[in-house]
Amino acid sequence: MIPAPFDYVAPSTVDDAVRALADAGEDAKVLAGGQSLLPVLRVRLAAPTKIIDLGKVAELRGVREEGDHLVIGSMTTHYDVQRDPLIAEHAALLARATDTVADPQVRHRGTFGGSIAHADPAGDLLAPALALDCEMVIRGMDGQRTVAAADFFEDFFTTSLAPDEILVEVRVPKHTGWHAHYEKFNRVAQAWSMVAVAATVRTDGDTIAEARVALTNMSSVPVRARGVEEALVGQPATAESIRAAAEHAAEGTNPTVDGNADVEYRQHLARVLTGRAISAAMAG
Amino acid sequence: MTATIEPEVGKGRLRKEDERLITGRTRWTDNLTLPGLVHLAVLRSTVAHAKIVSIDTSAAKEMPGVLAVFTGDDLDPEGKIGMPCAWPITPDMKSPRRPVLAQGTVNFAGEGVAVVVARSAGEAEDALAEIDVEYEDLPVVLGLENALAEDAPLVHEDLGTNRNALWVFDSGEAGSGGNVEQAIADAEVVVKRRFRQQRLVPAFMEPRACVVDPTAAQLTMWSATQIPHILKTMSALTLGLPEHKIRVIAPDVGGGFGGKIAVLPEEIMCLLIAQKLGKPVKWTESRSETMVAAHHGRDQIQDLTIAAKRDGTVTGLKVELLADMGAYLGLVGPGVPILGAFMFNAIYKIPAYHFACTNVFTNTTLTDAYRGAGRPEATFAIERMMDELAAELGMDPMELREKNWIKHDEFPYTTVSTLTYDSGNYEAATQKAMELFGYEALRQEQRERRERNDPVQLGIGISTFTEMCGLAPSRVLGSLDYGAGGWEHAAIRMLPTGKVEVITGASAHGQGHETAWSQIVADQLGVPFEDVEVLHGDTQSSHKGLDTYGSRSLAVGGIAVVKATEKVIEKARKVAAHMMECSEDDLEFSGGKFTVKGTDRSTGIGDIALAVFAAHDLPEGVEPTLDSEAVYDPENFSFPHGTHLCATEVDTETGRVRIRSYVCVDDVGKVVNPIIVEGQMHGGLAQGIAQALYEEAVYDESGTLTSGTFADYLLPSAADLPSFTTDRTETPSTTNPLGVKGVGEAGTIASTPAVVNAVVDAVRQFGVNDIEMPLSPMRVWQAIRTGEKAAGGPGAEAGGGLGSIDPAHGGAQ
């Protein structure tokens, strides 16, 4: 299908982009990799009058170190996240989750920031961002603000970004040396997650010292599996202790129902996949 | 004699057509541009069943670039035009008129309601939003049994019923076998099952498109169709146009799978509007339109009863079908389930057989041919049934099949449904498949996994299938009330330089005819493969044909090519005898040369072609041409068969199914090109496996298709499929000179039951004897948990997760 007509600008700095967005008013939309926005435009579920393409804003691309944080530019592509040595070392969970996103074509165009801003509850990068306690750095005409992942995702496709704000970067606390795994369950290789589990664990000898676990598509927003985390900490990393902890995975979740899964099945999957995610993380 | 050239038939040639297809350097209907071309966009009903109270097109007409907006009444004020159905399966079949655009009522969500004509495709689409349609809801009829219930609301009030037709075959009445009721009453064992064939979307790669140029010498239509010849004749009949004033061209067409065997309202609309405006018009659908408006496939409820002796001998089979036609009848829609009627008895000697099919109208997209058309449904049901009977008897399912199948020395064999299978060797194909599969070792592993209660259980599924294809002997089609014959046409043009043009009435849309026909002609005429050009799909060059479907192209069209080359050789023989001053009887033709027997004097076919072109010295009464044509009407179907074996691993904790290995040994007779055969098998297997595990068109209770995108309608990719082990046995067909059978549908027909049998086998110990297709992880998990077949999902909502464009979720933020 053919999108409704729109004006198009491609600024080269964040300042220009923010100004263009503010000038255009409510009907403007930011374009990142276009992998979610273009389908929406093509089926005419949205008809913004102005598109502000961030593709030429070089400062939004790339990964850098800032003390005990990594800073990932919002326009960094999935492909680059998968291969970035800093991410591999300090936030392996993000790379593992990104491996499961779509296919190589989509990963070459789609961006980390675009996925976060789009806030699809079935998107694979929200739960890892939550598990790692990421912070979203947001710029608008009134300047810059930072929002914790736990507060950023508000509902299906809804975040705390105002219409005239841009997500510029994501700050990731370093999780150096943590084991990580993203366990995704879908029906065909290219599909979105029915349920997925992001798990990252720090061990001290044979004991689990710290654990971060978050779930994809178990609610309108990503869900932190606190019950699992608490049950794991201080336990020996055995099959029994992992299984016992995973039993808490579905607590507090409120998943949707669709043709692939009802609530009971999704909650069952959450428990099974949580156990597998933690075991795989430990093994990896 | 002097032929030293390696035969082309049998060679694994890469396909001639692939370079242009793969690089996109070809012409599809949609990338055709003509001077003054205008574009159509169709407004489609969002509701499944409603009266149209009013359509206000005034605002749309004011939109930029818009030339006209038409409703059904504008295009057909008298309400006389109806899309053709060529297969009235019974004399009393109910046929509602399917208009070009809805008139008075809409009968399924997706039916066209109005059409915008604009200077650009974008402007046409922009204007759709400005058309205001007021609907008054009518009760929506969904589900086969609901539609047949007493007091059910009607899809078409004027028909007085939702029943389209009842078609029955009974071996007792036909004299081809016994009485089924008797067989059931006398049986030592009776097994009954109900299977559901879910609704599928053909999902061809290129969406449908049509261009009509009314300014050309003939009214010229380009269409992404499988059936340019039928379309030409049907367009003439539908609109009362003189047939000789119409030319139809199917340029390169990106797949069809039966989904492009149709005469579309949009094609008729293009013809009408182009003539009205005197301008060339183009219609190209979006994928969203394909999903709701292009015909769907399958959608049956199958009730089977099988009767047997304790030793496994099958004594009778009763089949009762309900088949969903959707809201209207497609070109061959009502006949699709009837094609299955002859295949439920499959490869088995079944002494008594009864088949009854009730076709039903509902407020859904119409159904029609989809790869296999009727035969996958039949094969699924009987092959599932054989496994169920084996389980009931405590017999190995292969042993049960072997006990009942036709032995290789019993061919030709006339079945209980009156077909005569010319040849086959089920034992040979099965033996080879069992060896490749490692049947015994897998059974052993299955036992071990069961014993140790492994969370991953193993299952083995069998499908020993045959199918009737190569559609079809015209007299058989006539006896089935089909509206056309089943012959095919071919012609050969011998060019002065010795090159050859082959004209075929088969209409390739991805199959590789250009390559296979070139190989056949190269051997027949002894010319190089590269010297043969195959022309097809344009009624101006290929004026006669019945097109491509039902695995007919090679087994019918390919034979016509052979017959045409034989005529060329006979013509050339006369000239060669004259040129070499000998008697025709003294000549032998081989390797492209006529040789005088017992000498080394010879003349090549190219030299003869040049001599004929010059025509300076031809024998008395000989026309100066070698060109020849032939029309071949087969005397029988062809009956490919094969043994497919599938091993699946079922994760009992999640219900996920993984195909561990898939082995098939197919017998498609003589093979012209093994690479093409392999390709057809792989694609067919993927489609059949997809029905078993992934694909399903789902409607919600309001009649909205909820699986309307490829995020919700799940198509597998290579990543989801195992590496197939394919092999062959070659039992030539005895009914055609090449010994070939069809291969286009074999993989799709055979594979679905192999996969479902394997999954059910993996979890049978939990009390499961069926799981509805597609076998989604949730259904499998629920079946294991409840120990019974778990039908349906929790809701009719699709859930692939293109949440990203779900309007209920507000789209992107």
Ligand SMILES: Cc1cc2nc3c(=O)[nH]c(=O)nc-3n(C[C@H](O)[C@H](O)[C@H](O)COP(=O)(O)OP(=O)(O)OC[C@H]3O[C@@H](n4cnc5c(N)ncnc54)[C@H](O)[C@@H]3O)c2cc1C
């Ligand atoms: C076939 C296919 C399969 C896919 N499968 C998966 C999958 O398995 N898992 C998965 O997680 N994702 C999947 N995706 C989505 C993919 O990951 C997208 O890349 C992602 O959802 C959006 O990123 P984008 O850069 O393309 O954003 P865009 O599509 O350009 O934008 C998405 C939305 O976010 C807004 N936006 C983008 N960037 C910013 C910013 N910096 N500031 C403010 N707003 C912004 C846009 O305005 C728009 O509303 C798939 C996509 C496709 C096409």
